[in-house]
Amino acid sequence: MTTQTSCPAAAAFELRLYVAGQTAKSLAAFANLKRICETHLAGQYRIEVIDLTKPPQLAATGQILAVPTLVRRLPEPGRKILGDLSNEKRVLAGLDIQPVMGG
Amino acid sequence: MTKRSSNGETIGQQELSKRPPALFKAPTGIQGLDEITGGGLPAGRPTLICGSAGCGKTMLAMEFLVRGATQFGEPGVFMMFEENAADLTANVRSLGFDLDKLAQQKMILLDYVHIERSEIEETGEYDLEGLFIRLGHAIDSIGAKRVVLDTVEALFAGLPNHAILRAELRRLFRWLKDRGITAVITGEKGESTITRYGLEEYVADCVIILDQRISEQICTRRLRVVKYRGTAHGTNEYPFLIGERGFSVLPITSLQLDHKASVARVPTGIERLDEMLGGQGVFRGSSVLVSGSSGTGKSSIGAKFVDAACSRGEKALLFAYEESSAQIVRNMRSIGIDLEPWLKKGLLQIHASRPTLHGLEQHLVMMHDAVRSFRPAVVVADPISNLTFERREPEVKPTLMRLTDFLKQQQITTLFTSLNSGGGATLEDSQMGVSSLMDTWLLLRNVEFNGERNRTIYVLKSRGMAHSNQVREFVMSDEGVDLVDVYAGDDRVLTGTARVAQEAHERAADEVRQQDHRRKLLHLAGKRKAIEAQIAALQVEAESEAAEVNFAIAQETLLEKTALQNSKAMAHLRGGAAGSNGQAKG
Numbered sequence: 001m002t003t004q005t006s007c008p009a010a011a012a013f014e015l016r017l018y019v020a021g022q023t024a025k026s027l028a029a030f031a032n033l034k035r036i037c038e039t040h041l042a043g044q045y046r047i048e049v050i051d052l053t054k055p056p057q058l059a060a061t062g063q064i065l066a067v068p069t070l071v072r073r074l075p076e077p078g079r080k081i082l083g084d085l086s087n088e089k090r091v092l093a094g095l096d097i098q099p100v101m102g103g
Numbered sequence: 104m105t106k107r108s109s110n111g112e113t114i115g116q117q118e119l120s121k122r123p124p125a126l127f128k129a130p131t132g133i134q135g136l137d138e139i140t141g142g143g144l145p146a147g148r149p150t151l152i153c154g155s156a157g158c159g160k161t162m163l164a165m166e167f168l169v170r171g172a173t174q175f176g177e178p179g180v181f182m183m184f185e186e187n188a189a190d191l192t193a194n195v196r197s198l199g200f201d202l203d204k205l206a207q208q209k210m211i212l213l214d215y216v217h218i219e220r221s222e223i224e225e226t227g228e229y230d231l232e233g234l235f236i237r238l239g240h241a242i243d244s245i246g247a248k249r250v251v252l253d254t255v256e257a258l259f260a261g262l263p264n265h266a267i268l269r270a271e272l273r274r275l276f277r278w279l280k281d282r283g284i285t286a287v288i289t290g291e292k293g294e295s296t297i298t299r300y301g302l303e304e305y306v307a308d309c310v311i312i313l314d315q316r317i318s319e320q321i322c323t324r325r326l327r328v329v330k331y332r333g334t335a336h337g338t339n340e341y342p343f344l345i346g347e348r349g350f351s352v353l354p355i356t357s358l359q360l361d362h363k364a365s366v367a368r369v370p371t372g373i374e375r376l377d378e379m380l381g382g383q384g385v386f387r388g389s390s391v392l393v394s395g396s397s398g399t400g401k402s403s404i405g406a407k408f409v410d411a412a413c414s415r416g417e418k419a420l421l422f423a424y425e426e427s428s429a430q431i432v433r434n435m436r437s438i439g440i441d442l443e444p445w446l447k448k449g450l451l452q453i454h455a456s457r458p459t460l461h462g463l464e465q466h467l468v469m470m471h472d473a474v475r476s477f478r479p480a481v482v483v484a485d486p487i488s489n490l491t492f493e494r495r496e497p498e499v500k501p502t503l504m505r506l507t508d509f510l511k512q513q514q515i516t517t518l519f520t521s522l523n524s525g526g527g528a529t530l531e532d533s534q535m536g537v538s539s540l541m542d543t544w545l546l547l548r549n550v551e552f553n554g555e556r557n558r559t560i561y562v563l564k565s566r567g568m569a570h571s572n573q574v575r576e577f578v579m580s581d582e583g584v585d586l587v588d589v590y591a592g593d594d595r596v597l598t599g600t601a602r603v604a605q606e607a608h609e610r611a612a613d614e615v616r617q618q619d620h621r622r623k624l625l626h627l628a629g630k631r632k633a634i635e636a637q638i639a640a641l642q643v644e645a646e647s648e649a650a651e652v653n654f655a656i657a658q659e660t661l662l663e664k665t666a667l668q669n670s671k672a673m674a675h676l677r678g679g680a681a682g683s684n685g686q687a688k689g
Contacts, residue, residue, distance in 0.1 A: 020232040029227075052233055056240035063217050064233035066262070082262070083227035094224030 014074035029068035132170030135352030154313030172210035179249035184257035218261030372411025375586035395547030401520035413445035417480035557599035
């Protein structure tokens with residue numbers, strides 16, 4: 001399951017969400033991420049969802065231990081956020097995004 | 104910690120009864136460790152190896168994997184959390200392990216798990232399924248039977264949520280067990296616990312502690328099997344060494360005294376010494392102690408022993424703790440022992456090192472290593488007292504005992520020399536209780552007398568053979584070493600020039616006596632001649648006297664006759680005038 005979630009081809013924020021199967025945590029993480037991005041990064045992001053159970057070698061190449069893990073690939077430097085992304089504040093801090101007020 | 108789950112034990116017993124023990128344990132191939140653990144680490148279960156930084160955890164884990172791959176055909180995954188693959192490959196290359204090649208052969212897979220705390224943010228629930236998938240994939244891709252997680256505790260520094268981590272580690276170890284993987288997990292030593300993060304709680308099958316201690320500026324590494332569920336194991340601390348050929352633990356190969364006793368004899372290389380030892384030398388596989396104060400010729404006996412072995416075409420190993428290899432060769436040549444050809448032929452190896460280079464145990468581990476790889480028939484250590492010098496006695500004996508036991512089991516004849524310190528201590532005291540481990544004890548002594556020192560040798564003990572009780576003089580010359588009978592007459596024992604002088608003295612006395620005899624005989628002959636001459640003279644005198652007497656008698660007779668005739672004539676002339684009788688008228 002490699003899901004591309006849309007937006008411009010050259011997005012400012014390139015995000016990758018690593019999950020392992022359709023677990024409650026991964027579904028929650030995806031939903032949370034989608035909501036946060038729509039709120040704060042509308043039109044500037046691209047999300048790629050990678051299910052490690054399918055091509056397992058990606059876990060090694062991406063240096064992934066925990067799932068779900070959200071990786072900010074762009075802008076540099078890379079960041080990793082572990083967990084189901086339920087805490088919006090910490091996700092924003094982790095991605096280094098200025099929250100859009102009142103959004 | 105020592106509590107055993109009944110579950111684990113029954114499984115162990117079932118497996119034991121079901122399969123041969125070799126399958127139940129995964130041999131490490133590491134020298135000594137398999138002996139201590141009775142065959143290796145628990146197969147299909149995780150083992151925890153912990154110790155402080157730099158004590159060799161990674162090396163042990165790596166060797167377990169490499170030997171598994173090369174010797175036992177079990178591929179392995181090395182998952183590292185601290186070092187990257189390139190560094191590790193470089194590090195273990197010094198031990199002769201070619202990880203690149205093994206990786207190409209799909210026998211070893213290195214996976215570096217990189218966690219950068221500063222890059223990581225946590226929010227909400229997560230698990231370590233990524234690690235499981237990653238490890239599972241690595242295992243499947245080469246069909247691994249062995250896994251090393253080198254230091255999994257690094258995760259505690261990388262992942263802030265320890266509650267999740269602990270739960271996941273517990274799951275990981277169970278998961279490895281379910282898959283039948285023999286795993287080695289390394290961990291840092293903790294302050295009060297075995298490991299800093301209490302990994303021992305999760306890995307309960309086998310725990311090995313590595314330790315390094317510094318005593319009198321000498322560092323010794325030690326290994327201890329803290330627990331090993333469901334099997335007997337050695338519980339002591341065993342010194343180990345990371346040497347040129349990897350890890351080696353000094354094992355106790357003989358908890359029981361079960362080595363064979365050979366009746367074959369090994370000549371010492373000194374004929375007269377063999378004579379003292381029942382005529383044939385020492386038993387093969389026995390241990391000989393040659394002790395004496397400095398300069399008594401201990402090394403020479405050692406060198407001769409080595410030389411004799413090489414002459415028989417046997418391999419000999421000489422551990423020298425006082426002289427370098429070149430120095431030994433030079434010095435021994437001066438007493439007619441040429442070791443160089445043997446070195447060139449590869450029959451002789453000299454390992455020269457300073458005793459202070461390592462601790463006693465390390466030296467013994469090195470000796471083990473050298474013996475195992477060279478497989479000599481004869482080993483000489485010159486002198487062991489240097490190893491034991493100024494060390495606490497209690498540790499000396501057990502370690503030497505291990506060494507002698509090991510050598511005996513290999514049926515290697517061993518000669519140790521030992522320096523007696525000073526003259527004050529008694530003989531037995533100076534041997535650190537080592538002598539009881541030895542089968543034959545030769546004592547060399549300097550005898551100072553008459554302005555010179557001479558070497559004497561005698562057999563203090565020699566188990567299982569008739570041996571001489573005589574003191575012999577030990578002579579070194581440029582023709583080699585030899586034994587000479589001492590002068591033992593006249594209620595004293597003399598050696599050296601005193602012996603020679605005494606012998607000369609006796610010869611001279613003998614000469615004088617003989618001359619005296621001759622003189623006396625001559626004198627007697629002379630006297631006899633004189634007496635005979637006297638006798639002759641007396642006879643002559645007697646004869647002449649007799650002749651004179653005869654003459655006198657004859658003269659007197661003549662006179663008497665003449666007188667008678669005269670008187671007759673007178674009477675005739677007077678004619679009877681006086682007419683005395685008819686005659687005149689007649």
